[in-house]
Amino acid sequence: MDAMTPTTVLTVGPLVITDTVVTSAALSLLLAGGLSLAVRMEGPREALEVVYETLEGTLRDMVTVDVTPIVPLILTQWAFIAAANLVGVLPIVASPTRDLSLTAALAVISLGAGHVYGFRAHGWRYLKSYVSPNPLMLPFNIIGELSRTVALALRLFGNVASGELIGAIVLSLAGPLLPVPLMLLGLITSVVQAYIFGVLTLVFTASAMQVAADRTHPTPEAT
Amino acid sequence: MTGQDWISIVSIIVAGFTIAIGSIAPALGEARALTQALDSIARQPDAADTISRTLFVGMAMVESTAIYALVVSLVLLFANPLLP
Numbered sequence: 141m142d143a144m145t146p147t148t149v150l151t152v153g154p155l156v157i158t159d160t161v162v163t164s165a166a167l168s169l170l171l172a173g174g175l176s177l178a179v180r181m182e183g184p185r186e187a188l189e190v191v192y193e194t195l196e197g198t199l200r201d202m203v204t205v206d207v208t209p210i211v212p213l214i215l216t217q218w219a220f221i222a223a224a225n226l227v228g229v230l231p232i233v234a235s236p237t238r239d240l241s242l243t244a245a246l247a248v249i250s251l252g253a254g255h256v257y258g259f260r261a262h263g264w265r266y267l268k269s270y271v272s273p274n275p276l277m278l279p280f281n282i283i284g285e286l287s288r289t290v291a292l293a294l295r296l297f298g299n300v301a302s303g304e305l306i307g308a309i310v311l312s313l314a315g316p317l318l319p320v321p322l323m324l325l326g327l328i329t330s331v332v333q334a335y336i337f338g339v340l341t342l343v344f345t346a347s348a349m350q351v352a353a354d355r356t357h358p359t360p361e362a363t
Numbered sequence: 364m365t366g367q368d369w370i371s372i373v374s375i376i377v378a379g380f381t382i383a384i385g386s387i388a389p390a391l392g393e394a395r396a397l398t399q400a401l402d403s404i405a406r407q408p409d410a411a412d413t414i415s416r417t418l419f420v421g422m423a424m425v426e427s428t429a430i431y432a433l434v435v436s437l438v439l440l441f442a443n444p445l446l447p
Contacts, residue, residue, distance in 0.1 A: 202416065291427045298430035301437075336423040343420070 146239045160239040167223050167236070175219075202339065203346035209260070210345050213253055218338045221246065225300055225330030229323055235330075238301040240293065247293035250341040251285065258348035266348070292340060299333050370445050378436035385432025392425045 146158035178184040195215060199207050221237065228235030236242050258266040270281045303326040307319045400418045404411045438444075 201413075291424075294434055295423060295427045295430050298433050302433060305437075332419065333423075336419060339416075339420050340423070 146234075158239070159234065160236045160242055163227065163233060164220075164224060164236040164242060167220065167227060171219055171223060199342060202342060203350075205346045205349045207342070207346070210253070210257060210342060213345075214338045214342050217246070217250075217341060218334055221296070221337050222331055222334035225334060226327065228300070228304060228330075229327065235300050235304065237296055238304050240297045243297040243300075244293040246296070246337070247289045250292055250337075250344065251289045253341060254285075254344045254348040257345050261349045269348070288344065292337065296333055296337055299329055303329055367446065370443070374439045374443050374445070378439040381432050381436040381439070385435075386429045389425050389429035392428075393422055396421055396425065 146160045148156050149159050149162055150157040175188070178188060192215070195218075196207070196211050199211055199214060224237045224242075225235055227233050228238070255266075258269070271278055272281075303322070307322055307326070310319045310322060396418060400414050403414050407414075
C-alpha cells in the first residue's frame, strides 16, 4: 500500500531514510527559515505579532493556569502539524503525518511536555500526582498517561492516513477529478486535527500543572 | 484451501465487521454531543465560542474510539502479522 507506507529514499548502512524524514525536515526548515526571516522585516513582523497575540489569547481563555511558558510549544505544533497535513494535497508530495512514526514522535513530545512543565511548576512533588488519590491507583495513572499518548498518535495518523487512502481508492475506482470533493473535506480535517492536537497538548500540560498546584495550595473544591 | 487462505478470508471478513460495528457507538455518541451542543448554543448564543471549542475537543476524544477500530481493520487488511 503506497498510500500508507512511506517510500524509501535513501539507505545509509542500517539507516533507512524515508520520504517522511525528507518532507518533514524540509517543512521544518521552511517554517523556521521563513518565520525568522519574516520577523526581521517591519511589516510582516507586526502582522505576525497580531497573529501571535490573538492565538495566545485563545489559548489563555481555554485553561485556568498561566499559559505563557506553553504558548511557543503549542503554536509550533499547530504550525508544523497543519503544514504537514496540508502538504499532502500537493501532487507527488505525501503528508508526513500519514506515517505512524512521525505522529508517535509528536505524541511523545506532548507527553514529555506535560512532565517537564509539571516538574518545572512544582518540582519532585509533581510525582505525587501518580499516587493520588492513593498508591493503589499508581498502575492506572501510568496506563492513563500511556493510553492518552497512544490515542494522540493514532488519532492524527488515522485521520490523515484514512484521508489519503480514501483519495487513492476513489482515484483508482472512478478516475481523476472525482477525489476533489474528498480532498476539500481533507483540508478541513487537516486544520481541525492540527488544532485538536495542540489543544489536547495544552489540556494535558495544564492538567499536570493544575494537579501539582492543587497539591501545594489546597482549595476546598480540590479536596 | 490451505491455512493461509483461511487466514486471509477470516481477516477480510473480520476487518469489515470491525469497522462496521466499531463505528456505531462513536457515531451515536458524537450525534448526541452535537445535538446537545446545538441546543445549548440556541439557548445561549453568547457561549457559542466556548461550547464549540469544547465540542471540537470532546468529539476528537470520542472519535478516537472509531479511529482505533479503523486502525485495527487497516492492520488486518494491509499489515496482517499472520500472513507472510
